[in-house]
Amino acid sequence: MLWEMKKGAYRLNQSVMRTLSKTLKFTEPELLSGAGSVRRLPEKVKAKGISKVLVVTDKVLMGLGMLDGLLDGLKENNISYVVYNEVQPNPTIDNIESARKLYIDNDCRGVIAFGGGSSMDCAKTAAARVTNSNKTVSQMRGVLKIRKPLPPLFAVPTTAGTGSETTIAAVVTDPSTHEKYAIMDTKLVPIMAALDPELTIGLPTHITSTTGMDALTHAVEAYIGRNGTPYTDKNAEEAVKIIYENLEKVYKDGKDIEARNQMLLASYKAGIAFTRAYVGYVHAIAHTLGGLYGVPHGLGNAVVLPYILEFFGGSSYNKLAKLAVAAGLGKDGEPVEVLAESFIDSIKTMNANMNIPTGFKEIKADDVPLIVKRVLKEGNPGYPVPKIMNAEECTDIINKLMLK
Ligand SMILES: [Fe+2]
Numbered sequence: 001m002l003w004e005m006k007k008g009a010y011r012l013n014q015s016v017m018r019t020l021s022k023t024l025k026f027t028e029p030e031l032l033s034g035a036g037s038v039r040r041l042p043e044k045v046k047a048k049g050i051s052k053v054l055v056v057t058d059k060v061l062m063g064l065g066m067l068d069g070l071l072d073g074l075k076e077n078n079i080s081y082v083v084y085n086e087v088q089p090n091p092t093i094d095n096i097e098s099a100r101k102l103y104i105d106n107d108c109r110g111v112i113a114f115g116g117g118s119s120m121d122c123a124k125t126a127a128a129r130v131t132n133s134n135k136t137v138s139q140m141r142g143v144l145k146i147r148k149p150l151p152p153l154f155a156v157p158t159t160a161g162t163g164s165e166t167t168i169a170a171v172v173t174d175p176s177t178h179e180k181y182a183i184m185d186t187k188l189v190p191i192m193a194a195l196d197p198e199l200t201i202g203l204p205t206h207i208t209s210t211t212g213m214d215a216l217t218h219a220v221e222a223y224i225g226r227n228g229t230p231y232t233d234k235n236a237e238e239a240v241k242i243i244y245e246n247l248e249k250v251y252k253d254g255k256d257i258e259a260r261n262q263m264l265l266a267s268y269k270a271g272i273a274f275t276r277a278y279v280g281y282v283h284a285i286a287h288t289l290g291g292l293y294g295v296p297h298g299l300g301n302a303v304v305l306p307y308i309l310e311f312f313g314g315s316s317y318n319k320l321a322k323l324a325v326a327a328g329l330g331k332d333g334e335p336v337e338v339l340a341e342s343f344i345d346s347i348k349t350m351n352a353n354m355n356i357p358t359g360f361k362e363i364k365a366d367d368v369p370l371i372v373k374r375v376l377k378e379g380n381p382g383y384p385v386p387k388i389m390n391a392e393e394c395t396d397i398i399n400k401l402m403l404k
Contacts, residue, residue, distance in 0.1 A: 007388045010381035018227050018384065024144075024186055026276055029155065029166055029193040033265070035257055038156055038196040041112070042073035048152055050110040052080045054103040056123035057114040058087045061158060066199060067114060070156065082106045084126075087115065090173040090180065090290060090297075091122035093137045099126035103151075110152040113190065116211065117162030117297060120155055121170040124188045127153050128170075137172060137183075146185040155190040158199045160263035161211025161298050163218055163271020165193035173291055179374070180291035189275075195268060197260035205251055209354035210298030212247040215239060215267040216347070217301040220309070221280040222273035223323060224316040226384035229276065236273040237326040242266035244327040244346075251354050281389060282308045284379040285398070288371050293362035302356045307397050309344045315386040320344065359403035368398050 032040050045053060053074065057067060062085040074081050084099040099122060103111065111130075113123030125137060127150040132140070140146055155165035164170070170183045200208075216239075222228060223236040243266045246259040253259070285308075286300030309316065314337075321339035324330050329346055330339045351358070363371070372394045380388065389397075 003390060010388055013381040014226065014384045026186055027189050029190045032194040034261060035198050037194045038199060039069050039073050041154060041194045042077040042079060044192060045079055045110060045154060046077040050152060052108045053110045053112050054108040055081050055083045055112045055114055056087060056099050056126065057085050057119050059085050061115055070114065087119045087122045089118055091118045092173050092175050095122050096125045096129060096137055100129045103130050112154045114156045116159040117164050120164035121172065124170040125172055125183060127151050140183045141181050143184045146187045149187050153190040155193040159203060159207060159211040160200055160267040161214035163215065163267050165190055166268055166271040167275035178291045180287040195264040197257050197264055200260045201255055203254060208254060209251050209356060210296060210302050212243060212263060213302030214298035215270040216243050217282050217305050218270035218274040218279065221282055222277035224319040224386050225278055225280055227277040232273040232277040235269040239266045239270035240323050241326045248353060278383055280383045280385040281379045284375045287378060288374040289360060295360060295362060302351055303359060306344050306347045307400060311397060312387045359401045361403045363402040368395060371398050
């Protein structure tokens with residue numbers, strides 16, 4: 001009875017948030033798309049009257065010379081730049097504060113985020129701190145806590161998964177508590193994004209697969225949740241279709257430039273869907289395991305996704321059946337249950353085909369209560385999931401995820 005009342009309160013909270021979110025004005029970045037699009041970005045930066053930028057990236061990309069085209073283009077357009085390349089796989093508050101300091105010390109006028117989700121989220125949060133000096137990063141945690149607009153922010157994703165180039169979210173890690181949390185504000189959406197498949201050609205296969213599964217998780221969680229709209233549903237369906245047509249293709253042949261291009265578009269569309277419709281428990285678990293053990297975000301989502309869909313069972317069958325049709329796994333009119341289950345099975349098959357495990361060796365039995373606490377803190381009532389999970393059900397799933 002108590003649990004039923006609690007669930008009712010969660011649903012009430014979610015419907016209030018859904019009504020509020022309909023009043024928000026979401027923007028989308030101006031898009032540059034296709035091979036070579038990153039080289040067109042500097043002239044766009046210049047056209048905005050910006051003469052000095054902070055470029056936020058990581059050492060690996062810098063070492064591989066991936067930024068050369070962008071930096072040469074900035075020079076050719078007489079735009080000075082400073083590079084912050086210390087972003088860690090899960091960006092920390094120190095990373096964000098160092099990037100912000102570099103921006104201020106060098107009197108920059110705009111920020112270019114170059115990299116995967118970590119670089120983009122670090123750049124977004126550092127830009128937010130530049131104009132919101134009275135709030136710490138942890139004070140921005142949650143929804144709509146950023147007061148002043150960011151400096152002009154440009155995004156260049158080098159993985160096809162996070163969708164951060166079009167989302168209102170930035171995920172940061174607090175190393176003191178090993179906790180990952182999200183900052184969500186419409187002001188965090190970049191004004192421009194370059195989706196250049198040439199930058200994703202050299203990705204290692206395990207990054208290609210897991211970031212692609214992150215994008216799939218965004219589309220699925222947005223689609224089956226209760227905050228979807230016709231616009232987010234359309235983007236989620238398109239993302240799923242593209243991912244099923246291209247992800248295993250790029251996993252096998254990373255140099256397939258058109259398939260790489262399609263995956264960037266899928267990631268972007270999935271980003272459009274989830275930034276408005278939210279994610280769900282898959283992300284809550286992936287964030288918790290990322291914070292506690294450093295499990296990469298995409299890997300966490302890929303592994304957890306089928307378990308959560310099985311937990312939802314019939315509550316998401318209608319939606320999953322539609323996704324199965326979008327994915328080309330069946331046809332409209334076939335039994336919903338059969339289609340939905342074929343969709344869940346296909347995720348397991350994709351994971352297996354791409355050498356993604358079925359659980360995590362990192363999870364320690366002693367940590368399970370803490371994991372459950374954090375997952376439910378993130379998920380309830382925040383995520384408008386099709387079926388609300390309690391501590392017992394969550395414990396059961398975490399136990400299933402534990403590999404010996
Ligand atoms: Fe994600």
